[in-house]
Amino acid sequence: MSIYNRIAGQRIARIEALSDGVFAIAMTILVFNLKDPLEHRTQSDAELLLSLKNMLPAFLSFFLSFTTLGIFWTGQSTQFHYIKTYDRNLNWITLFFLMAVSVLPFTTDVLSHHINNKVSILLYWLNILLLGILIYIHWLYAERHQHLAKDEQIQAVAHAIKRRVIIAQALYGFGALLCFINTYISITFIIAVQLNYAFGILNPKNRK
Amino acid sequence: MSIYNRIAGQRIARIEALSDGVFAIAMTILVFNLKDPLEHRTQSDAELLLSLKNMLPAFLSFFLSFTTLGIFWTGQSTQFHYIKTYDRNLNWITLFFLMAVSVLPFTTDVLSHHINNKVSILLYWLNILLLGILIYIHWLYAERHQHLAKDEQIQAVAHAIKRRVIIAQALYGFGALLCFINTYISITFIIAVQLNYAFGILNPKNRK
Amino acid sequence: MSIYNRIAGQRIARIEALSDGVFAIAMTILVFNLKDPLEHRTQSDAELLLSLKNMLPAFLSFFLSFTTLGIFWTGQSTQFHYIKTYDRNLNWITLFFLMAVSVLPFTTDVLSHHINNKVSILLYWLNILLLGILIYIHWLYAERHQHLAKDEQIQAVAHAIKRRVIIAQALYGFGALLCFINTYISITFIIAVQLNYAFGILNPKNRK
Amino acid sequence: MSIYNRIAGQRIARIEALSDGVFAIAMTILVFNLKDPLEHRTQSDAELLLSLKNMLPAFLSFFLSFTTLGIFWTGQSTQFHYIKTYDRNLNWITLFFLMAVSVLPFTTDVLSHHINNKVSILLYWLNILLLGILIYIHWLYAERHQHLAKDEQIQAVAHAIKRRVIIAQALYGFGALLCFINTYISITFIIAVQLNYAFGILNPKNRK
Numbered sequence: 001m002s003i004y005n006r007i008a009g010q011r012i013a014r015i016e017a018l019s020d021g022v023f024a025i026a027m028t029i030l031v032f033n034l035k036d037p038l039e040h041r042t043q044s045d046a047e048l049l050l051s052l053k054n055m056l057p058a059f060l061s062f063f064l065s066f067t068t069l070g071i072f073w074t075g076q077s078t079q080f081h082y083i084k085t086y087d088r089n090l091n092w093i094t095l096f097f098l099m100a101v102s103v104l105p106f107t108t109d110v111l112s113h114h115i116n117n118k119v120s121i122l123l124y125w126l127n128i129l130l131l132g133i134l135i136y137i138h139w140l141y142a143e144r145h146q147h148l149a150k151d152e153q154i155q156a157v158a159h160a161i162k163r164r165v166i167i168a169q170a171l172y173g174f175g176a177l178l179c180f181i182n183t184y185i186s187i188t189f190i191i192a193v194q195l196n197y198a199f200g201i202l203n204p205k206n207r208k
Numbered sequence: 209m210s211i212y213n214r215i216a217g218q219r220i221a222r223i224e225a226l227s228d229g230v231f232a233i234a235m236t237i238l239v240f241n242l243k244d245p246l247e248h249r250t251q252s253d254a255e256l257l258l259s260l261k262n263m264l265p266a267f268l269s270f271f272l273s274f275t276t277l278g279i280f281w282t283g284q285s286t287q288f289h290y291i292k293t294y295d296r297n298l299n300w301i302t303l304f305f306l307m308a309v310s311v312l313p314f315t316t317d318v319l320s321h322h323i324n325n326k327v328s329i330l331l332y333w334l335n336i337l338l339l340g341i342l343i344y345i346h347w348l349y350a351e352r353h354q355h356l357a358k359d360e361q362i363q364a365v366a367h368a369i370k371r372r373v374i375i376a377q378a379l380y381g382f383g384a385l386l387c388f389i390n391t392y393i394s395i396t397f398i399i400a401v402q403l404n405y406a407f408g409i410l411n412p413k414n415r416k
Numbered sequence: 417m418s419i420y421n422r423i424a425g426q427r428i429a430r431i432e433a434l435s436d437g438v439f440a441i442a443m444t445i446l447v448f449n450l451k452d453p454l455e456h457r458t459q460s461d462a463e464l465l466l467s468l469k470n471m472l473p474a475f476l477s478f479f480l481s482f483t484t485l486g487i488f489w490t491g492q493s494t495q496f497h498y499i500k501t502y503d504r505n506l507n508w509i510t511l512f513f514l515m516a517v518s519v520l521p522f523t524t525d526v527l528s529h530h531i532n533n534k535v536s537i538l539l540y541w542l543n544i545l546l547l548g549i550l551i552y553i554h555w556l557y558a559e560r561h562q563h564l565a566k567d568e569q570i571q572a573v574a575h576a577i578k579r580r581v582i583i584a585q586a587l588y589g590f591g592a593l594l595c596f597i598n599t600y601i602s603i604t605f606i607i608a609v610q611l612n613y614a615f616g617i618l619n620p621k622n623r624k
Numbered sequence: 625m626s627i628y629n630r631i632a633g634q635r636i637a638r639i640e641a642l643s644d645g646v647f648a649i650a651m652t653i654l655v656f657n658l659k660d661p662l663e664h665r666t667q668s669d670a671e672l673l674l675s676l677k678n679m680l681p682a683f684l685s686f687f688l689s690f691t692t693l694g695i696f697w698t699g700q701s702t703q704f705h706y707i708k709t710y711d712r713n714l715n716w717i718t719l720f721f722l723m724a725v726s727v728l729p730f731t732t733d734v735l736s737h738h739i740n741n742k743v744s745i746l747l748y749w750l751n752i753l754l755l756g757i758l759i760y761i762h763w764l765y766a767e768r769h770q771h772l773a774k775d776e777q778i779q780a781v782a783h784a785i786k787r788r789v790i791i792a793q794a795l796y797g798f799g800a801l802l803c804f805i806n807t808y809i810s811i812t813f814i815i816a817v818q819l820n821y822a823f824g825i826l827n828p829k830n831r832k
Contacts, residue, residue: 004785016222021648035317048328077222078215092822110660110676119669123676157215235518285427288430289427365419365423440644452738459738464734468743489719497631498631616629
């Protein structure tokens with residue numbers, strides 16, 4: 001390897017800081033999909049309330065995407081807890097992962113405007129799939145190239161991290177396929193998966 | 209609890225970094241509600257001055273929301289000063305708290321355009337209420353699950369933190385109710401509460 | 417002082433992180449004032465070049481505001497180098513300082529569209545004045561309430577920091593007054609002051 | 625040197641935090657060039673798919689600029705790994721470097737709308753050239769003024785860092801010149817250079 005490639009991309013603290021920045025911005029600019037439906041026009045409280053009700057698809061997409069970002073942020077943060085060294089390949093895997101993060105506000109925007117279209121659901125699912133593939137490769141590469149912490153439990157941790165990504169992606173894939181029956185069923189299923197991960201409801205072992 | 213749920217969300221440094229990012233962005237994008245009122249059109253100084261005067265509701269909303277974010281940022285930062293360990297439930301409470309932060313530029317936008325409507329004030333108040341509930345649950349959960357620092361004063365600190373949230377929310381709720389009399393009285397009252405918290409004016413003990 | 421006010425706002429690391437976030441976002445969203453002048457329309461290279469030339473006022477304002485933010489960011493960072501403890505009043509002085517930072521993209525926007533109007537220059541200058549007053553109060557408060565590092569040179573440092581703010585604000589004030597002669601002279605003078613601070617050209621002592 | 629100029633700009637941790645912020649935001653707001661092509665209008669899946677296909681130039685520019693930012697972020701992070709002290713001149717070199725970073729979403733915007741125009745390619749290349757010049761000066765200044773770490777390998781590292789910037793800029797310059805033949809050949813060549821740096825494909829020494 002050339003000297004430059006050997007010395008580049010070793011600094012975990014900065015790639016974590018960059019990740020927090022990209023996630024924080026992606027989370028916050030999702031709000032741009034929420035626009036005041038009536039702008040400067042004066043109207044009664046009843047009209048304003050009605051127009052807010054019509055924004056339900058936009059609110060749903062906002063909620064969906066914020067939890068998506070929350071899940072992948074938590075997943076990446078958990079991986080970094082066990083990754084002790086870094087190299088330029090990990091650096092670039094993370095940069096492409098962040099590219100998939102930064103594109104989510106766009107796929108969310110398309111989804112919220114075309115909530116009846118299969119194409120918009122499959123595009124959104126493609127985005128989640130890309131996030132899943134890249135976070136999986138990130139861990140696999142770190143594991144295979146001895147970047148993990150020397151921890152007694154590291155075998156069990158590595159197994160749990162990989163298993164979580166695969167099960168989640170299987171559920172997302174199934175949810176996306178449901179769009180061929182009905183797009184609302186598809187989205188409801190995906191949101192239910194998200195909520196399950198956020199609250200850990202259906203996890204039988206999630207009790208002390 | 210499954211291994212993944214046990215290992216996820218333990219890293220306080222990153223959730224704090226993410227929080228600072230989301231707050232910083234939410235604070236800064238509030239400025240997008242302030243738009244050059246005349247754009248490229250040439251006009252006299254008097255016309256420009258007049259159009260700036262007409263932006264008063266937008267300036268008020270900007271000021272109101274910036275202090276709201278400042279108050280909750282200070283509150284969250286203060287809590288983290290005493291929280292020494294973290295788990296996945298705290299992680300998700302904070303993620304939902306940040307969701308309520310990131311939605312504030314939207315409720316501010318609605319408020320600034322419909323400052324005469326009760327609906328927009330109640331929507332804005334709902335946002336503040338959500339922030340209050342989530343920051344309260346955050347502290348309560350940390351307290352009940354032994355995540356706080358072992359500090360002699362921790363009892364008094366915990367009492368002060370919870371009391372602050374409840375009193376503030378009571379004042380905000382009263383302010384929101386005032387909109388049934390007049391929306392301007394309601395907003396003026398809420399801004400007065402904010403300024404009191406920012407400057408500590410009415411606090412009788414706020415003297416050395 | 418109440419317990420809450422005593423414990424709030426003590427954490428320097430987080431207020432610095434929040435400041436870096438707000439400055440970074442304000443610097444980056446200045447670019448939104450630069451818009452592709454012709455959007456999707458096809459045209460010759462000559463037309464595109466001409467329309468880019470017409471954006472000169474926007475480029476000037478972008479450059480002016482980026483250096484303004486750079487100067488105040490450097491100033492604030494320098495102060496924090498010598499501030500060792502913090503309290504809720506410093507916390508709120510910084511939050512209001514960040515409010516003045518986050519409003520700069522708006523005053524820049526007005527300036528770039530109305531570069532011939534005295535009102536837009538005075539509005540921009542008011543923004544700089546507010547930044548100057550708040551950064552000055554920040555240091556003065558820290559000095560008077562024993563928040564500075566115990567450093568042999570601290571007297572000389574404190575004198576240099578305060579002197580820098582006052583001289584800079586005097587120059588900005590003089591530059592703003594020039595708008596009553598001609599707005600372009602006014603802006604050119606202010607940019608020259610900025611460049612002098614960035615490059616240290618006119619500082620006779622700026623040699624080793 | 626005056627006291628203020630001597631004490632200003634010494635804090636590496638904050639300039640790195642500011643850099644991560646500016647890079648993270650620039651990376652994420654690139655997504656604003658990707659707009660839902662049909663907005664609220666209902667249409668068939670086929671129409672939506674077609675309109676997404678028409679966004680190919682926008683997707684290409686997004687990908688191009690994200691990798692550009694990734695390359696320069698990695699380059700800057702690598703330099704900071706070896707820079708141990710800082711001064712006000714380095715501080716301002718980095719601030720101007722960040723200005724060139726924050727302007728990239730604008731030059732990307734122009735490029736994606738005028739992908740057939742030589743002017744837009746040369747403007748984009750000018751942006752990359754500016755980034756290259758500033759990152760080169762940053763390292764050169766740090767090297768000449770003894771800001772580098774005392775490391776046995778520092779000579780080889782310094783050589784590798786400077787060589788990387790010069791070769792990359794030579795390739796970008798050649799790619800930009802290709803626009804006089806055909807703008808698509810020019811962009812394809814530049815993207816190929818980017819991918820080579822991201823994946824290290826053509827580097828003969830990139831094997832263990």
